[in-house]
């Protein structure tokens with residue numbers, strides 16, 4: 338079984354490029370060039386240098402002693418929360434901005450939900466002096482005001498998505514519509530391993546730096562490259578794709594994906610796509626998505642805006658369907674509790690997305706000698722308002 | 731010969747209308763089709779509404795959303811169209827996004843289309859490669875024409891490829907835009923229309939996107955075989971309702 342994209346962008350039966358003809362020239366240009374450009378020595382050099390000097394990589398692989406004691410197993414945290422801008426998202430935006438420059442694009446568009454990807458995109462656009470337009474659902478603009486302000490400070494234009502349910506999926510629709518209307522000078526920086534081929538593969542490759550580092554760091558600390566398990570939360574699935582990437586073909590490493598159950602799987606307020614979704618087409622990709630029996634895409638719910646997406650990337654649909662990945666879902670309450678626990682035990686305030694991954698320790702029993710890596714995808718600063726309201730701080 | 735091809739053999743420029751099924755009211759579909767035919771429209775694209783119509787501008791987004799709120803589903807549309815061929819004889823196409831069709835079952839959908847007398851399908855997010863690899867045989871089995879789009883950015887090579895794969899006509903998107911963009915046709919469009927004309931394609935081209943009145947219709951059809959009005963028609967429907975169809979069509983040509 339193969340877990341990476343084939344040349345047509347399929348992961349098993351999932352993936353492909355279901356795009357209107359208006360997008361074909363742009364997507365095809367990218368498809369024909371992305372691997373070639375990424376393989377160029379000058380690209381690699383610039384990418385790695387920026388990750389090191391600007392993003393602050395490698396991020397630590399931190400042994401969480403007190404958390405390990407509590408759950409009677411050996412837990413390492415991959416500290417993506419320490420990346421510049423506060424989450425793993427910037428690994429991808431650095432890669433894509435360099436790609437856009439080599440494709441001679443002058444104008445950058447992006448979608449954002451929580452605002453993390455929007456901030457990461459605005460950041461690299463400022464760095465490179467490129468125009469930046471970020472689409473964000475009108476409702477998310479209200480929920481995530483600090484990130485809206487950050488994007489504006491970084492010089493980006495934030496455009497409210499007023500269509501549909503006015504959240505992440507609609508912001509993505511608006512970004513795609515922008516690209517249709519600006520077919521020659523614009524690059525669309527998608528924020529996760531979603532969208533038409535080659536996006537899922539390209540974003541996964543940029544994020545794969547996470548598991549490359551885990552391998553060498555674990556070798557240093559444990560004398561072995563492979564943990565027993567890697568745990569990551571899945572919204573679209575980019576931090577998970579990055580954390581799993583190097584281990585996809587290593588069956589002795591357990592792949593644990595955690596989705597947002599919201600208020601509970603059966604409450605109608607959930608974002609657990611692997612449980613509630615069916616195969617369909619969203620944003621140009623054939624994948625699992627939440628929809629009505631009639632094929633209308635439904636609105637997900639999670640307390641965490643970054644997990645509030647009705648689909649998952651095609652790689653994850655395939656990991657789920659093939660059984661290579663073990664999928665779990667965690668409710669708002671379980672995630673919030675796990676987030677607060679990490680604060681108290683380790684002095685780290687996690688993003689609520691990442692708290693979902695941490696909540697797995699209450700649900701799954703690990704062995705004492707197991708070595709487990711949790712991808713701590715982001716820090717909780719952006720979520721302070723939600724934490725304050727939830728815990729009456 | 732399919733009704734679309736027959737129509738295209740006639741020596742006049744085709745006027746085609748797009749509307750969202752289930753808009754303004756759930757059960758307006760049949761009366762709109764009858765009114766369009768009675769007023770001399772040559773062909774109709776019946777829009778199957780979708781929650782996330784990526785290639786559409788605000789007007790068609792809103793009519794789709796309203797249609798869904800009115801309760802429109804794929805099954806209801808087929809129920810409405812069950813006896814349509816007793817009442818309407820112009821070519822009818824269904825235009826919709828691929829996901830609702832996939833959920834209905836591509837084969838079941840095509841079978842229903844054939845039974846209802848639908849002549850062709852326009853599915854913007856089902857591109858040539860995926861169509862040919864996975865679905866062409868099913869469309870062919872039920873005698874449905876699948877209509878592909880080209881845009882000003884489509885390369886000549888790809889246009890020839892699409893021409894070779896097309897039956898019926900090619901849907902020529904007038905400009906780089908989503909549906910209903912307001913800009914008038916300028917030099918760029920004229921050059922594009924001219925360029926396509928010179929390619930001497932085997933299929934006729936029908937222009938869509940941005941056609942809204944007599945002026946844009948006549949510009950678009952100078953070189954092409956016909957033109958499609960969507961957003962402009964829906965705007966009229968929102969304002970004047972079904973009674974506005976006669977005057978609207980009369981003003982186009």
Ligand SMILES: Cc1ncc(COP(=O)(O)O)c(C=O)c1O
Pocket residue numbers: 424425426450451452453454528529530570571572573574575576577642643644688690691714715716
């Ligand atoms: C910190 C953090 N983790 C995870 C996610 C979810 O995205 P993905 O599943 O692509 O990693 C987000 C998205 O905003 C995020 O900000």
